[in-house]
Amino acid sequence: MSDTLIVAELADGKIKKTTHSAITFARQAGQPFSILVIGAGAKAAAAELTGFGAKAVLVADDASLASYVAERFAPTVVEVARSGGFGVVVATASSFGKDLMPRVAAALDAGYAGDISAVSADGGKLSYKRPMFAGNAYGHCTISTATQIVSVRQSEFTAAEPSGGASDVKDVAVAPAGPGADRVEFVKFDQVKSARPALGEAKVIVAGGRALKERFNEVLEPLADALGAGVGASRAACDAGYAPSDYQVGQTGKIVAPALYFAIGISGAIQHLAGMKGSKVIVAVNKDGDAPIFQVADYGLVADLFGVVPELTSAVIAAKG
Template sequence: MSVLIIAEHDNQQLNPATLHAVKAAAGLGEIHVLVAGSNVAAVAEAARKIQGVAKVLVAEAEYYRHGLAEELAALAVKSAEPYRYLLATASAFGKNLMPRVAALLDVPQISDLTEIVDGNTFVRPIYAGNAFETIQTSSEKVVLTIRAAAFETAAAEGGAAALEQVEAAAEQKLSRFVSQELIHSDRPDLGSAKVVVSGGRALGSAEKFNEVLTPLADVLGAAIGASRAAVDAEYAPNDFQVGQTGKIVAPQLYIAVGISGAIQHTAGMQDSKVIVAINKDPDAQIFNIADYGLVGDLFEIVPQLTEALKA
């Protein structure tokens, strides 16, 4: 049995989420990676070096440049025959693409996996992460998406996979790319950062959000996140949102500043290795999952913490 992982990339760099996917698939069989895009030689080379990858399939066409699900799904279906498992991460990319692949193949999809027990048994969270269900399948082919934060990363160097050029599928022309607006930052990507500093509605304004959190994040080399309430209040952009309807993160250190700990938020960060909570309410739910808690005025505590770390 073998696995086909759909690589996530921007035609220049491989998304680190793909390294998590390779690690997750390690026990399922021989791993092949499909790189589809335009001028993706650098991405294919990066995929070839991942430890655990046996083969990299490269499909080039201009209509793959922007990762449109309608185009990539046709290619995935065309490439699917030799594989039992088709896999991607449960990112916006995977959530957009893989259900379409499963539907076109008329096979089951098991989504947002946090554990792969064996080739037929998978575990996924339900009820906002408050329970887990074990799913078994005997299907001859299955589509999977994995929660990247639940798995370690495969080594990015040391592999020597074979490269194989494959023919692109016919252009579907079901959708077209219009434009995109990307937030460029020197900070680590929120989804893969080792340290995350997140703020909640208690910060009071966008100005205070930046004034309080940015210096702390700078000292720690951290990504900045936000609760849904902070995003809804326009203290931070949507890309910062951590939670059930935002990004799922599991950094080495997660600092929650002025966040109450609603289920919607904790579902996205409760797997963090160490959680530090700063809140003036000693009964805030966030303290139930925090490893360390500081009760007090965040506008005093955070600047003091930042200065202490600078020392």
């Protein structure tokens, strides 16, 4: 089999943690791998990735890549994949990877397996496991094209740790902008600034539903502070404007699997469960004892959340001493 190419993700001149999940995939796929760091500032960031056992860290650094748009990034990924003869090209299925990789697949006329949860090598051929139907089924698939394009679910591929060594850093040419690039203009990125851990990386998540209403932050933030937790939300809470859309946990929002997940006033629609049922321990607090969330919760507390969450916050602080 041929080598694997990892497409790293950059933000503010640093390597995003999502990249480490793609490295884990490459190690599990079992072939030698290289990492492509693409974007303005890639050269400086490449040093962050030289200790993971890659054959090479390839750098495509150019001012024209200052802001991510698929039309400008895809051609370089395609060119590096093609000229390097890579068998698998992988990124993490963040909003970056999900936007970019299918476009790369189409340009290479290659098969794409998106948002996979596991990889195995069966008789020299890679087999991918993918969650489907909101996580109610897994499909096992293989790709028959010479190059295989894959994106991996961050919550299912534990972030890789450095393995030592010092990979060579090599510049690669930035390919000319692809078709459509002259018709897209990056206007702005309105970033939700938060001191809390990103949902994909948080060990504890406190998530709230529509029942919290305008008191979403007032009720949940102290508990999240006490736990050092990330804050998530149901779709209903996001749609109603009680929480930013970036908080949404679910089938088509963030997929998370923390060690501890608190579902506060979340009834547990199928789409929400798809985003969090991989959590190790689930706690549900809900007034309605028949809410579906209790079918997946390890610990359920039937109570009014406005009374119970402040009490829980104090008890957590006391328990953590």
